[in-house]
Amino acid sequence: MIHSLFLINASGDIFLEKHWKSVVSRSVCDYFFEAQERATEPENVPPVIPTPHHYLISVLRHHIYFVAVIQSEVPPLFVIEFLHRVVDTFQDYFGVCTEAAIKDNVVVVYELLEEMLDNGFPLATESNILKELIKPPTILRTMVNTITGSTNVGEQLPTGQLSVVPWRRTGVKYTNNEAYFDVVEEIDAIIDKSGSTITAEIQGVIDACVKLTGMPDLTLSFMNPRLLDDVSFHPCVRFKRWEAERILSFIPPDGNFRLLSYHVSSQNLVAIPVYVKHNITFREGSSQGRFDLTLGPKQTMGKAVESVLVSSQLPRGVLNANLNPSQGTYTFDPVTKLLTWDVGKINPQKLPSLKGTMSLQAGASKPDENPTINIQFKIQQMAISGLKVNRLDMYGEKYKPFKGIKYMTKAGKFQICPYNTPFTGFSLTVLTNQIHVFR
């Protein structure tokens, strides 16, 4: 399956290579570089690239390309999913997945890759198992290792791989037994200029941090499970039980994991928590443009909208922006033309606004488009879909764990699009007028 893996940084250097079968020369990456050159943006490199003898499947994360070399037919998603799993593992181990982190921990990286694939086929990808095999480097452990000469390879071979629950390591012990669940929802929305919703959907996840002794068997039930339109589970969740009773029943992995992701789509259910009034205009012949933007809370159920960040890609013709925020700070990057405004918390009594002028390139014609506005925000203690956890029960162990649940709503891809003119078709009269002009 996966023959080799090359890690390539943003400047096009191959800084790590690993082969699982016979060695593939790194010159195979030249095809990748070619594709990279052709792509205008780093994201535009096609994920699957055919070369005469191999196929390159790549993912881009944290400005690093992970390029897998494939020799024969394989489901591309299989490779992509695996590469992402590799990145997640690195992130899990080193905190960040950067070129520097990988270079600093090259031995651990190699040991990990060795365990994750055998002959190009995934072997152990479960973080609980990997952590038993290879202990993540911590500052303390590195110090101890350098002094005592001990290693970060687990002395005990993991039993998890053989157990009934391969995702959970055995012999877990905690003095404080606690289980925390975070319900995090993201709203993806496209809203037109007049404020009406074009599309809106809610994507939610339940991330868990479970630190429980032994082999606990948990069940989590919801007040309103019908809200969940489409769900995907961590392998620990019992499908059958969910189908029959809409209850999440599982033996959790140890530590942090994503229990569930779900989707709430029904259009009318989605409450939009903020609104934006904006007016961005350019006038023909003038080298000035006006910028006026006001934010306000909408359906927030009384909760505060926090960490608001507005960003917008201004048209290329804009040279600079001279704006005045009523709160927070703004920056405008004259190179990328990206305007960002860090608003902070929205105070419903005094709505934040950003007003001012933009200077255009002298002589340039009026930009023919209005910029899209992207908004990020957070609302604590609320799941916008209204999802509520009913109860969490534990079986199989005697002790009483501490249980906690937290709700949060975030903006996902939340866009305000600059138009609200419905497509009514172009009138023929306009067309004929134009033709007359030509005559």
Added chain:
Amino acid sequence: MSTGVSYNDQGGAEAAVEAGQESTPTSSSTGAAFGLFSADFKKNEDLKEMLESNKESLKLEAMKRIVGLIAKGKSASELFPAVVKNVASKNIELKKLVYVYLVRYAEKQQDLALLSISTFQRALKDPNQFIRASALRVLSSIRVPIIVPIMMLAIKEAAADLSPYVRKTSAHAIQKLYSLDPDQKEQLIEVIEKLLKDKSTLVAGSVVMAFEEVCPDRIDLIHKNYRKLCNLLVDVEEWGQVVIISMLTRYARTQFTSPWTEGAEFDENKAFYDSDSEEKKDQTEAKPYIMDPDHRLLLRNTKPLLQSRNTAVVMAVAQLYWHLAPKHEVSIVTKSLVRLLRSHREVQYIVLQNIATMSIQRKGMFEPFIKSFYVRSTDATHIKTLKLEILTNLANEANISTILREFQTYVKSQDKAFAAATIQAIGRCATNISEVTDTCLNGLVLLLSNRDETVVAESIVVIKKLLQTQPTQHGDIIKHMAKLFDNVTVPMARASILWLMGEYCEKVPKIAPDVLRKMAKTFTAEEDIVKLQTVNLAAKLYLTNSKQTKLLTQYILNLGKYDQNYDIRDRTRFIRQLIVPNEKSGALSKYARRILLAPKPAPGLESAFKDRDRYQLGTLSHSLNLKATGYQELPDWPAVAPDQSVRNVEIVEPCPCVCTESGSESEEESSEDSEKTSSDSGKSSSGSEKSSSESESDQKKKKKTKKAPQKKSKPAGDRYTEIPAVCHNLKHCLFPQNDSKKPTFRTSGISLFYMSFQVTTSSFGPLKTYELLHHMTGKGLSAKYHFPRQPCLYQPSMVAVQVILTNSSDHALEEIHIGDQSPASLNIHCFNTIGEFDFSKYSTVGHHKPSKYTKEDQFSVSIQPAVGELLMASTMTEQDFCKEQGKLQGMNEASATITMATANASRQAINKQVLSVANVGEVPSSQNNFSRFAGQTVSSRALVLVSLELSESSGALLTINTEKSVMASMLLQDLKQALAQA
């Protein structure tokens, strides 16, 4: 690796290390070839020194730096001799790093690599399964042809290992050996065949992968394992699921008939496929399409996987449904696919490609989700283009206005490539949906006055195509475009305008010659494609309006004649001959008008994904739209389904020796054994091997059926019509052996059956039969039961009980069945009602605990299983035994000193007594005064270890180790009794 600090306190080697440290940054930072050799040389020298030192930590440090070199792609092969010495190191990390090195360079240093082989061979025998597995992993990764026989041997051994983890590793090794030496194929297929029978979820994915790599065409190997694979699928690890699902997709395409026949109506009768009754299968012949139960099984068991977090699994299920499910069921995958669009960019890309292909054939599937395909400004260009593709595919009369409104926004996008693609999409919508053709055309014309070059050019190209479909009423547009001509610089657009002028020159008789005039002036500066169209236009005008354009045409043809591009020269020459009359011109010039001005069919504006459906969805080939190496064509449905019964064998798997016709030796064995009356079959390994592997697969079920001992039904006698189809198979398997014994059938026939089954159990003591119902109380019906010590047919966590019913009355008994069961918690797999029970027949059936027979009479009976019958034998080595025993100390141990009856002094006698009480397997013992037995509880697979230490006198120490402490004390009691009595 900033580890310099670590060596400051290590004395002697310090200098060397420091030097090494210095050189690392230089070589890595330059990255170029200059000066690298000297640095490398120096560094490698000191690495060698470090490797040869006595200090473990120094060696480790050296290896870490070597791995760093390998990771950077620098050669470290000259260190091979120094590294390979450390292969037997005690330090696990050092060892692992040496393995990494070895696998990387063994190919280049084959002779030296051989030095390490013996270490691995030793490790292959290690009692620790992980060490065995990792030894096999490295051994098989060393690509040295000379060790192929050693690898082969190791693989074969590992494939029979008790540990499923080692067996999994052996499945991986098969692929490696195959790529190293394809000549081993036949032997490897044998191993694959064996591993396919494995019931462990751990092994399933890997062995199917090996199957796909080595012998994807040997579909016959799958038959018997098909149902097992389907049932295990949910519990297999996610990567294995992907591989199994795609293999099963192919399998199903060869084995089942198409569910897509017109008007096919699927019979939703669940009982039909849930029951074992296979008689109904005959209905398949009947007119309405009825899905093969196995086909249904696959669809049903893959469906929950749509909820997997692994996108590859979801995609695999989606493609399975697309290729296998009846049309009306395919749409259940939609939601899950749309969910994947939330994932990473690369995942989106692949999923969108697949949706694009699907949406061409099945608009309805994705139409409700159309908003999920709206383009976001943050999407990458190729994602945007794919979304556009899908939106276009989904467009219909009802939603076209919303889609066009979306498109309108897209056209204004700053991403010009995307804007151009949008214009193409508008063009496609216009051709596909006639209601909006005019609107679109008008919109596109408006775009001609757009300030952006690419947008204008693309619009022209699209308008050109649209006009071709309905040229009549659009003279104005052509004029408009002619006027734009001066400002358009994109070659394709210019060429398009020229073509339009030529094609419809009669509609713009005044403008066309003028355009040609302009072109004549700039001809030499134009792009090739524009030149060609100019020549074309000239020719057409010459034919329609030669008065005005004759000279112009000749001028252009002359220019073309001396053009640098041979295409243009060729075309010019051809045109000249065709249109300019001269004495040499042949018959063709008469038809010039018809050739050049023939009405041309409008080009179809089709999706780029139109022909992608020739590839299986979700494959690399589909994604690239070209056949990738190793792509397996998805076969077409067979017109007539191949024999369905080939898959049946799996059901009677509990007696593999009897049922697998293929294994010739097992056949011999079974016929041989059936002649014997004693129970000496301790050696058959197949049964016990399964017992260990079954444990994983049944986790889920176990929760429900804690300690539920069971039954199974078996036929005896010669009439089986009322008994479920499963039994038919048994009958076929068994009958040949009965024939010779016909005369004594009544008395010995039944016991003969038992013997043929016992072959597979690993241990068997004398058979004890217990009375269930006496013929006096049962009014003629008597029932006896015993424990056949077979793995139960229905569920591995059940205990088989065989009940023999005898009719000793002089009249027929009818409708014998099991009545209410109590207690309710008990899980009994009941036998079917025995319709008629003639006094001349025997029948044996099984059930458990209280049961009643009705037909006026009903008797309450109860089966009391001895604790020893709730076990199943397992085989293990003495070492494993001791190790396991070590784990089960303290609370889990029960022991007693017993006095042995004198008759039981011999080892054989002890075995016999112990085996008669409990279904355990003997463990070969090296010490004479020790007898050891191992077993597992059937319901929960908890180990039960029995050991008996004889002292000089008749006393003995009996020890039982198991986590089931109640069971231990009961078993202790039973054994004590059995051994005390003669």
